[in-house]
Amino acid sequence: MNNSVAKEKIVSLRKKRSLEDMRFKYYGFTAMCLSLAVLVFLLYTIFSKGYTAFQKTIVLLEVDYNQDVLKLTPDSSEEEMEKGKFFRVKKQAIENFFPDLSKSDIKLVKKLFSINADNEIKDYFLDNPEVINTKQQIWVTAHSDVDQLLKGNSRRDVPEDRRKLNDIQLSYVDQLVEENRVKQVFNNFFFTKADSRHPEIAGVAGSFMGSLFTLFTVFILSFPIAIGASVYLEEFAPKNRITELIEVNISNLAAVPSIVFGLLGLGVLLNVFGLPRSTPLVGGSVLALMTLPTIIIACRASLKAVPPSIKEGALAVGATKTQAVFHHVVPLALPGTLTGTIIGLAQALGETAPLIMIGMIAFIPNIPTGLTEPSAALPVQIYLWVESAERGFQEKSAAAIMVILIFLFMMNAIAVFLRNRFERKW
Amino acid sequence: MFFWSLVLIAVGIFSSFIYGRSRIKLNSKKQGTKSKSLPTYYAQYVLMWCLFPALIVYFSWAIFQEQIIQNIVISNFEFIEGAVYNEGLLLAEIRNVANNPSFADGKSIEIINAASHYSSLRQISQISFYTSIIIIMLLGALYASQKLKPEFHAQHTIERYIQYILIFCSSVAIFTTIGIVFSLIFESLRFFAEVSIFEFLFSTEWYPFIPIREGQTAAEGSFGAVPIFAGTFLVMVVAMCVAVPLGLLTAIYLAEYASQRVRKTVKPLLEILAGIPTIVYGFFAFVSVAPFVKAFGQSIGIDASPTSALAAGMVMGVMIIPFISSLSDDVINSVPQSLREASLGIGANKAETIKKVILPAALPGIVGAFLLAISRAIGETMIVVVAAGTAPNLTGNPFENVTTVTVQIVVALIGDQEFDNPRTLSAFALGLVLFVITLFLNIIALQIVKRYRERYE
Numbered sequence: 001m002n003n004s005v006a007k008e009k010i011v012s013l014r015k016k017r018s019l020e021d022m023r024f025k026y027y028g029f030t031a032m033c034l035s036l037a038v039l040v041f042l043l044y045t046i047f048s049k050g051y052t053a054f055q056k057t058i059v060l061l062e063v064d065y066n067q068d069v070l071k072l073t074p075d076s077s078e079e080e081m082e083k084g085k086f087f088r089v090k091k092q093a094i095e096n097f098f099p100d101l102s103k104s105d106i107k108l109v110k111k112l113f114s115i116n117a118d119n120e121i122k123d124y125f126l127d128n129p130e131v132i133n134t135k136q137q138i139w140v141t142a143h144s145d146v147d148q149l150l151k152g153n154s155r156r157d158v159p160e161d162r163r164k165l166n167d168i169q170l171s172y173v174d175q176l177v178e179e180n181r182v183k184q185v186f187n188n189f190f191f192t193k194a195d196s197r198h199p200e201i202a203g204v205a206g207s208f209m210g211s212l213f214t215l216f217t218v219f220i221l222s223f224p225i226a227i228g229a230s231v232y233l234e235e236f237a238p239k240n241r242i243t244e245l246i247e248v249n250i251s252n253l254a255a256v257p258s259i260v261f262g263l264l265g266l267g268v269l270l271n272v273f274g275l276p277r278s279t280p281l282v283g284g285s286v287l288a289l290m291t292l293p294t295i296i297i298a299c300r301a302s303l304k305a306v307p308p309s310i311k312e313g314a315l316a317v318g319a320t321k322t323q324a325v326f327h328h329v330v331p332l333a334l335p336g337t338l339t340g341t342i343i344g345l346a347q348a349l350g351e352t353a354p355l356i357m358i359g360m361i362a363f364i365p366n367i368p369t370g371l372t373e374p375s376a377a378l379p380v381q382i383y384l385w386v387e388s389a390e391r392g393f394q395e396k397s398a399a400a401i402m403v404i405l406i407f408l409f410m411m412n413a414i415a416v417f418l419r420n421r422f423e424r425k426w
Numbered sequence: 427m428f429f430w431s432l433v434l435i436a437v438g439i440f441s442s443f444i445y446g447r448s449r450i451k452l453n454s455k456k457q458g459t460k461s462k463s464l465p466t467y468y469a470q471y472v473l474m475w476c477l478f479p480a481l482i483v484y485f486s487w488a489i490f491q492e493q494i495i496q497n498i499v500i501s502n503f504e505f506i507e508g509a510v511y512n513e514g515l516l517l518a519e520i521r522n523v524a525n526n527p528s529f530a531d532g533k534s535i536e537i538i539n540a541a542s543h544y545s546s547l548r549q550i551s552q553i554s555f556y557t558s559i560i561i562i563m564l565l566g567a568l569y570a571s572q573k574l575k576p577e578f579h580a581q582h583t584i585e586r587y588i589q590y591i592l593i594f595c596s597s598v599a600i601f602t603t604i605g606i607v608f609s610l611i612f613e614s615l616r617f618f619a620e621v622s623i624f625e626f627l628f629s630t631e632w633y634p635f636i637p638i639r640e641g642q643t644a645a646e647g648s649f650g651a652v653p654i655f656a657g658t659f660l661v662m663v664v665a666m667c668v669a670v671p672l673g674l675l676t677a678i679y680l681a682e683y684a685s686q687r688v689r690k691t692v693k694p695l696l697e698i699l700a701g702i703p704t705i706v707y708g709f710f711a712f713v714s715v716a717p718f719v720k721a722f723g724q725s726i727g728i729d730a731s732p733t734s735a736l737a738a739g740m741v742m743g744v745m746i747i748p749f750i751s752s753l754s755d756d757v758i759n760s761v762p763q764s765l766r767e768a769s770l771g772i773g774a775n776k777a778e779t780i781k782k783v784i785l786p787a788a789l790p791g792i793v794g795a796f797l798l799a800i801s802r803a804i805g806e807t808m809i810v811v812v813a814a815g816t817a818p819n820l821t822g823n824p825f826e827n828v829t830t831v832t833v834q835i836v837v838a839l840i841g842d843q844e845f846d847n848p849r850t851l852s853a854f855a856l857g858l859v860l861f862v863i864t865l866f867l868n869i870i871a872l873q874i875v876k877r878y879r880e881r882y883e
Contacts, residue, residue: 017775017778018775020775020777020778021775021776021777021778023777024776024777024780024781025679025683025776025777027675028675028676028678028679028680028682028683029679029683030675031671031672031673031674031675031676031679032675032676032679032680032684032692034672035672035673035676035696035699035744035747035748035751036692036695036696038699038744038747039695039698039699041714042702042706042707042710042744045710045713045714046706046709046710049713224595225595225598226595227595228591228592228594228595228596229592229595229596229598229599231592232589232592232593232595232596233596236589236592237596245600246596246597246599246600249599249600249603250599251872252603252865252868252869252872253599253602253603255798255801255802255864255865255868256606256805256861256864256865257801257804257805257806257807257832257860257861257864258805258807259805259807259832259835259836259857259860260606260610260805260857260860260861260864261606263606263609263610263835263853263854263857264602264605264606264609266609266839267605267609267610267612267613267854268605268608268609271845272609273489273490274489274490274492274493275489276492289598289602292598292599292602293599296599320581320585321585322584322585322588322589326588346701347701349703350701350702350703350704350705350706351703352703352704352705352807352808353807353808353811353832353836356836356839356840357835357836357839361840379703379705379808382705382706382709383705383708383808383811383812386705386708386709386712386812387812394713397709398709398713401705401706401709404703404706405702405706408701408702408703412701
């Protein structure tokens with residue numbers, strides 16, 4: 001009797017305990033799934049907000065390249081053509097397109113077209129000068145407000161005073177849509193132009209080049225220094241206080257917030273050395289100092305992975321220590337150090353705060369061509385667009401994020417490839 | 427200009443190498459003795475004496491050229507009595523005109539003169555730069571070539587030089603730290619000369635207003651950083667509330683329950699989470715989480731602002747998850763297998779083993795991981811800049827707008843950076859606080875983790 005009660009108790013307790021076990025396991029499982037779900041949601045948000053930026057809206061205009069309006073003649077030189085009055089042609093095209101517009105309406109309709117439309121009309125003419133005095137059907141870029149409306153990013157059912165386009169403009173847009181004079185095409189501007197105040201002609205080319213120049217600087221500075229430092233610490237450094245200090249220093253430097261490195265760049269590189277502000281040279285130097293600890297740690301790990309027998313073998317046949325290290329150990333560790341460097345570069349690519357500190361946040365409307373030219377960088381460009389009030393910039397920021405993520409993914413893929421292809425297991 | 431000088435240096439070192447090699451061969455043949463080292467070492471010796479002086483010249487030119495030229499131009503500028511000049515703007519104007527003659531239309535005669543002065547100075551500087559590089563390389567090669575005798579131990583010397591180079595490389599980290607400490611302390615001292623340190627640390631009014639014009643009677647700026655510290659703390663707490671349970675449970679699941687295959691797929695995925703740039707999290711917080719938090723706050727009757735501590739903190743928590751999970755995973759894995767087996771052997775099930783044996787054993791390491799995560803959260807910038815707002819509110823309500831140390835640093839330094847007012851300098855004082863706190867957390871965390879490792883190894 002007593003025995004069975006005890007047995008029952010044990011059974012129920014065991015049940016309870018195993019239930020508890022199950023529950024704990026599921027907590028862990030749920031936590032893992034939640035973390036992954038956030039990752040998926042994050043990527044989904046970026047994609048759903050950003051994919052529309054790869055398309056732009058264009059509008060068909062009938063442009064009359066009348067020589068009197070342009071103030072050109074069929075045998076004008078190229079230079080004169082550059083100065084043709086293309087804005088008047090555009091104005092005329094709009095007026096012809098919507099006959100019987102009042103003066104105020106013309107202004108409203110003009111706002112449906114991008115500021116770049118004049119240039120497109122001009123470029124078409126410069127490419128085909130024979131079209132003078134003829135009428136041509138030309139697709140020109142629409143204003144960002146129209147673009148956002150047609151992509152469904154801004155809604156038309158909000159009250160008129162909170163909309164970018166008022167009722168009259170909406171009716172003209174509808175008319176254009178009805179007449180099939182609007183279509184969406186691949187947005188080449190996004191990849192060929194630098195930043196702009198006008199969302200429809202803003203692109204990532206400038207900031208992409210800026211990031212490339214910055215990464216180049218980071219690589220040039222950090223790779224040799226990191227290899228030198230790690231070779232010294234791993235192979236030559238005597239075991240003493242100073243070496244220990246350097247090691248502690250490196251591991252602490254790895255955890256210093258990136259913004260502090262920005263302050264270092266501002267306080268020392270800009271104010272003391274007077275290097276040019278907002279340039280990839282300064283940005284790259286700051287990021288190189290920032291990523292140096294990461295790269296040194298990775299390089300040391302790959303140097304450590306080379307078996308001591310290699311070095312000992314070299315020493316045994318009479319090489320000096322320097323020869324043994326530089327002729328045998330370092331070449332074997334090179335793939336590992338490169339992998340570490342690429343991972344450090346990937347970290348540098350995404351870093352924003354230090355670049356803001358050294359002024360790479362300035363508005364730069366042209367594509368940089370050198371290390372000492374003011375330029376933007378991809379992450380800072382994203383920040384500028386996220387902060388911008390204009391609706392049209394939101395999709396741009398998401399699309400720029402896609403660009404940077406793809407960039408990062410490729411760098412990591414190269415790192416993994418190098419590791420798998422060249423790293424030897426001993 | 428600097429690209430071609432690099433080409434020049436490259437040509438220089440190449441020819442010096444060839445020269446050194448043929449020279450030593452010639453010398454040893456003349457004397458009829460074998461040289462003490464291989465000819466390459468003599469060549470390297472000449473090369474180094476050619477390269478390093480040239481690099482020093484190169485970098486000092488790159489760093490100081492512009493400044494010296496600007497100083498000369500400004501000191502020779504014909505200032506007009508009574509007119510007010512802003513030196514930075516003036517210089518920018520002069521440079522513009524010098525680089526682009528079409529800007530000269532309509533500029534005053536002093537500026538055009540200064541611009542031509544500037545251009546001529548640049549030309550002089552360029553010519554003297556190239557000449558001095560060539561001269562210094564020749565001098566270096568000349569000095570080195572005198573040593574090219576067969577009885578000279580070139581290899582020893584080269585190896586000693588290599589040691590110096592390596593030591594220099596390793597001390598870059600030290601120089602960086604010194605640079606950080608020096609610049610933070612120097613500018614902070616300038617800040618504390620104008621604002622008392624007690625006001626900064628203990629006063630609750632953050633109102634970095636600076637009278638723009640002399641004699642403006644509006645309120646003096648006040649720099650009490652308590653609301654900023656409080657905001658930082660609030661965001662950090664929210665982030666840790668998200669990251670600790672999720673990160674720790676994920677780590678436990680991966681280390682103790684998950685099959686090898688799950689581990690192999692999930693760990694890289696979590697690493698993706700760690701590799702995403704923080705500005706991307708900022709975008710995510712701004713576009714998705716903040717509106718959600720606002721709507722949620724409204725649905726339970728709290729007036730949430732569009733940017734809030736909760737939104738920023740939650741997203742920051744997600745950012746920290748992989749950090750905590752991978753560190754904790756390491757720590758849990760380094761608990762000796764014997765402890766696990768002993769616990770299972772006396773009949774405890776897995777959950778009991780984890781809760782009563784493994785976690786207590788791993789506790790120091792996990793605490794270390796948390797401290798590192800906290801230091802990460804405090805130093806994080808872009809998420810809070812985008813999603814937490816800039817208003818210094820002294821509040822414990824996570825639905826409200828708060829500001830953090832990093833946000834205030836960014837705000838103070840965006841735009842016009844004049845280093846003569848406390849508003850700009852406050853960034854360095856805040857940076858100093860941030861640096862000290864994160865360094866402190868870090869040292870403690872590393873100590874704890876190190877002790878913990880020693881216990882089980």
